[in-house]
Amino acid sequence: MHGALNVAKFGGTSVANYAAINNCANIVINNPNTRLVVVSAAAGVTNHLVLLANTALTSQQIAELIENIRKIQFAILNELKNPSEVEDKLFSLLDELESYARHEEINFRDDLKDALVSMGERMSSLLVSAIVREHGAKVINFDVRKVLRTDDRYTEATPNLEMIAQLSQQLLLPELEHAIVVTQGFVGADDSGRTTTLGRGGSDFTAALLAEALGAQTCEIWTDVIGVYTTDPRITDRARPLPELSFEEAAEMATFGAKVLHPATMEPALRQNIKVFVGSSKEPSKGGTWIVRDCEHEPAFRAITRRKDQVLVTVKTPKMMYAQGFVAQVFEIIAKHKLSVDLITTSEIAVSFTLDNPPNSMSEKMNKETLLELSSICDVKVERDFDAVTVVGNNMHSVAGVSSQIFAAIADFNLRMICFGANVHNLSFVVDKNDSENVVKVLHAALFE
Ligand code: ADP
Numbered sequence: 001m002h003g004a005l006n007v008a009k010f011g012g013t014s015v016a017n018y019a020a021i022n023n024c025a026n027i028v029i030n031n032p033n034t035r036l037v038v039v040s041a042a043a044g045v046t047n048h049l050v051l052l053a054n055t056a057l058t059s060q061q062i063a064e065l066i067e068n069i070r071k072i073q074f075a076i077l078n079e080l081k082n083p084s085e086v087e088d089k090l091f092s093l094l095d096e097l098e099s100y101a102r103h104e105e106i107n108f109r110d111d112l113k114d115a116l117v118s119m120g121e122r123m124s125s126l127l128v129s130a131i132v133r134e135h136g137a138k139v140i141n142f143d144v145r146k147v148l149r150t151d152d153r154y155t156e157a158t159p160n161l162e163m164i165a166q167l168s169q170q171l172l173l174p175e176l177e178h179a180i181v182v183t184q185g186f187v188g189a190d191d192s193g194r195t196t197t198l199g200r201g202g203s204d205f206t207a208a209l210l211a212e213a214l215g216a217q218t219c220e221i222w223t224d225v226i227g228v229y230t231t232d233p234r235i236t237d238r239a240r241p242l243p244e245l246s247f248e249e250a251a252e253m254a255t256f257g258a259k260v261l262h263p264a265t266m267e268p269a270l271r272q273n274i275k276v277f278v279g280s281s282k283e284p285s286k287g288g289t290w291i292v293r294d295c296e297h298e299p300a301f302r303a304i305t306r307r308k309d310q311v312l313v314t315v316k317t318p319k320m321m322y323a324q325g326f327v328a329q330v331f332e333i334i335a336k337h338k339l340s341v342d343l344i345t346t347s348e349i350a351v352s353f354t355l356d357n358p359p360n361s362m363s364e365k366m367n368k369e370t371l372l373e374l375s376s377i378c379d380v381k382v383e384r385d386f387d388a389v390t391v392v393g394n395n396m397h398s399v400a401g402v403s404s405q406i407f408a409a410i411a412d413f414n415l416r417m418i419c420f421g422a423n424v425h426n427l428s429f430v431v432d433k434n435d436s437e438n439v440v441k442v443l444h445a446a447l448f449e
């Protein structure tokens with residue numbers, strides 16, 4: 001490759017209809033360094049596909065959901081200048097989609113679920129490539145499964161970095177020399193070539209992984225907001241966009257609920273020092289947030305995030321006071337079931353921890369098998385309906401008054417669990433889901449307004 005390489009990723013709302021995709025095409029064409037474009041499924045499509053994959057439905061219900069998806073794709077197809085160029089391919093993708101959706105084992109086999117759920121990106125990448133081509137560029141639609149190798153943990157696969165780098169250099173890089181390549185986010189393939197997916201919101205992660213594999217200098221995440229804000233602008237209109245963030249701050253925000261970035265997005269960026277830009281595909285002139293290694297300012301408080309649908313698990317044994325290895329045993333079980341723990345607190349005879357369990361996720365996290373196994377060594381209490389709120393900042397453990405300022409602001413709320421000290425970038429606590437919005441608003445007013 002000559003010159004700097006930029007990878008541009010467009011999310012679901014950015015590719016929701018013809019006009020929105022046209023904005024994306026302009027953004028791509030206006031930056032000659034953009035050779036690789038990663039796209040999500042059109043807004044709403046993945047939710048329909050997840051329903052088809054995970055719910056026992058009547059034939060009529062299946063037909064209705066497929067019809068909804070078809071309408072979204074056809075509305076785009078019908079506005080193309082030359083629909084016949086991609087029509088046949090779109091029809092055959094829809095046929096493939098229908099055959100998975102009607103497969104008798106669809107609700108029971110994770111490999112089939114991933115094959116089905118990947119169809120949204122496969123269709124949108126076809127349509128987006130056609131629209132970028134309308135702007136006069138040479139464009140190819142590339143099947144990401146040729147390079148995005150993962151393990152076979154369907155619905156939440158882990159990328160194989162070495163294979164992705166090797167395959168991307170071999171199969172993807174040469175294509176970038178002579179065309180703009182449009183490919184699918186979120187989707188991968190295991191060693192035997194079966195389709196996998198990276199978990200909901202995974203297209204951001206794909207863009208960062210491919211940027212890393214190709215040695216790109218920058219990675220742009222184009223979405224429906226003009227950058228990363230001090231908190232989710234849907235929670236309060238007082239939230240304001242941040243011009244600059246550090247890798248660590250952004251990673252912390254993504255991990256603790258800022259949906260604008262998939263939690264793993266910053267990992268490849270950090271490893272390869274790739275600058276990440278977040279901006280709005282509708283309003284590119286408004287600028288956005290640059291996420292970089294070294295920021296000019298690293299304030300004590302940078303942002304507030306909320307992570308919804310936390311399951312609070314408390315394991316308790318009277319033996320813990322004397323028994324060594326209880327905590328190790330608990331976490332061995334957690335690890336065996338591949339659950340990821342977010343927050344942990346301990347007391348003498350108990351350990352509490354939170355697990356993420358969002359609706360629309362592909363798998364129920366605190367499943368029966370895990371519960372059963374934990375119950376064999378201790379008392380287990382599982383409580384739902386909590387959200388985690390996190391204040392993200394810098395040197396929080398060493399700046400005087402950080403925690404008191406936070407706790408004074410939210411003195412009226414009941415905090416179920418508090419985590420502070422292990423990480424200099426965050427202070428997190430768990431609150432009742434009905435309180436979390438107000439907690440964020442009150443905190444935002446105290447720390448940022
Ligand atoms: P896309 O489909 O482009 O991936 P997402 O819906 O996944 O878009 O992410 C964008 C949304 O993230 C925004 O509309 C906003 O509501 C939400 N969001 C949550 N926290 C933040 C934050 N701190 N800054 C900006 N957006 C945020």
Ligand code: ASP
Pocket residue numbers: 011012040041046047120185186199200201202203204
């Ligand atoms: N389409 C996928 C989802 O809705 C991936 C993504 O949009 O990033 O989760």
Ligand code: MG
Pocket residue numbers: 011201204259260261262
């Ligand atoms: Mg997203």
